[in-house]
Amino acid sequence: MAPRPMQRSRQSRRRWAAVLDWRALVVQFKSMTTPLLDAITSSLDDTGLFCRGGFHPRPDDAVPRLPDGGDAGTVILIGNAGGAMWRAFSEAVPDRSKPNSLDKWLDPLLERLARHVGAALILPNQGPEFPPVQDWAMRAEPVFRSPIGIMIHPDFGLWHVYRAALLFAERLTLPPRANSASPCDSCAGRPCLKVCPADAFGLDRFNAQACVGHVTSDAGGNCQDRGCLARRACPVGRDFAYPKDAGAFHMAAVARAVRTGHGRAQEGEH
Ligand code: B12
Numbered sequence: 001m002a003p004r005p006m007q008r009s010r011q012s013r014r015r016w017a018a019v020l021d022w023r024a025l026v027v028q029f030k031s032m033t034t035p036l037l038d039a040i041t042s043s044l045d046d047t048g049l050f051c052r053g054g055f056h057p058r059p060d061d062a063v064p065r066l067p068d069g070g071d072a073g074t075v076i077l078i079g080n081a082g083g084a085m086w087r088a089f090s091e092a093v094p095d096r097s098k099p100n101s102l103d104k105w106l107d108p109l110l111e112r113l114a115r116h117v118g119a120a121l122i123l124p125n126q127g128p129e130f131p132p133v134q135d136w137a138m139r140a141e142p143v144f145r146s147p148i149g150i151m152i153h154p155d156f157g158l159w160h161v162y163r164a165a166l167l168f169a170e171r172l173t174l175p176p177r178a179n180s181a182s183p184c185d186s187c188a189g190r191p192c193l194k195v196c197p198a199d200a201f202g203l204d205r206f207n208a209q210a211c212v213g214h215v216t217s218d219a220g221g222n223c224q225d226r227g228c229l230a231r232r233a234c235p236v237g238r239d240f241a242y243p244k245d246a247g248a249f250h251m252a253a254v255a256r257a258v259r260t261g262h263g264r265a266q267e268g269e270h
Pocket residue numbers: 124125126130131132133134145146147148149150151152158160161162163201202203204205206208227228231250251253254257258262267270
């Protein structure tokens with residue numbers, strides 16, 4: 001049986017209390033990062049977000065300095081995959097018709113998490129200048145640039161996004177990065193490149209104007225109502241495909257972002 005709201009809020013209070021305990025854990029056991037990763041993940045249980053892995057930054061990673069001017073020793077990425085975050089968001093925010101409703105739900109939650117674990121917070125969709133989060137993702141976990149620009153994950157396919165980077169001063173011990181090949185290497189038909197009605201995918205760039213021109217036209221209903229057709233054509237990770245209303249929500253956010261020149265206010269939602 002699903003927990004009642006009161007039970008849920010007690011559970012969530014307990015989780016946040018636990019996050020505070022983990023802060024003590026970080027100080028006490030700086031070398032034992034796996035419990036910290038598990039702890040962050042379980043604190044995000046009700047949100048559909050989870051730890052996407054981490055890395056120790058090198059100068060060419062272009063990781064910003066910490067607020068005190070020091071170098072970050074560890075970066076941990078937080079993100080979502082499949083429909084879990086959408087379900088949590090829909091339950092928490094029944095009226096999602098206003099622009100930025102996802103940002104307004106997510107940002108305070110991520111800010112609170114960062115504060116409690118003593119990390120500096122980077123929101124990847126906050127810019128310009130945008131942080132190179134896809135490059136960071138490749139350092140943290142086995143994801144690869146797909147022919148349509150989005151990173152592909154062997155399990156989640158194209159159905160995942162990065163919501164935050166947590167920067168720690170300490171060089172924390174991280175679990176080894178998993179290894180695997182890109183699913184695109186063995187994808188003979190490459191259907192993602194064959195279905196875009198706007199021909200929006202160049203060799204190394206995405207034509208956002210062409211995409212949004214089509215999506216918002218009378219002929220664009222398929223992408224507008226269900227999300228990017230090219231993304232949906234990929235055979236990898238289909239079990240993680242976003243629910244239909246999530247596809248429409250993110251597509252509307254993309255259209256707003258492009259129409260307003262990719263301003264921060266409309267970026268986070270996509
Ligand atoms: C601005 C932005 C957009 C803009 C323009 C994107 C563009 N490609 O031009 C708009 C609003 C249109 C957009 C749309 C989407 N976006 Co967007 N976007 C961003 C954002 C905030 C900044 C990207 C950027 O300009 N970086 C700066 C420049 C200098 O980087 P860059 O090295 O040139 O690389 C970018 C492009 O050149 C391009 N690119 C680079 N190499 C190649 C190679 C090929 C073959 C192609 C086609 C593109 C391409 O992709 C990079 C990222 O867009 C990033 C978050 C981030 N911090 O990176 C998310 C981000 C790339 N978007 C994301 C997503 C999910 C989408 C959508 C799928 C959402 C949707 N509703 O369908 C669409 C589809 C876009 C697509 N097919 O590429 C995710 C991708 C997650 C992942 N698994 O990789 C990111 C990483 C956000 C996140 N927080 O995770 N996006």
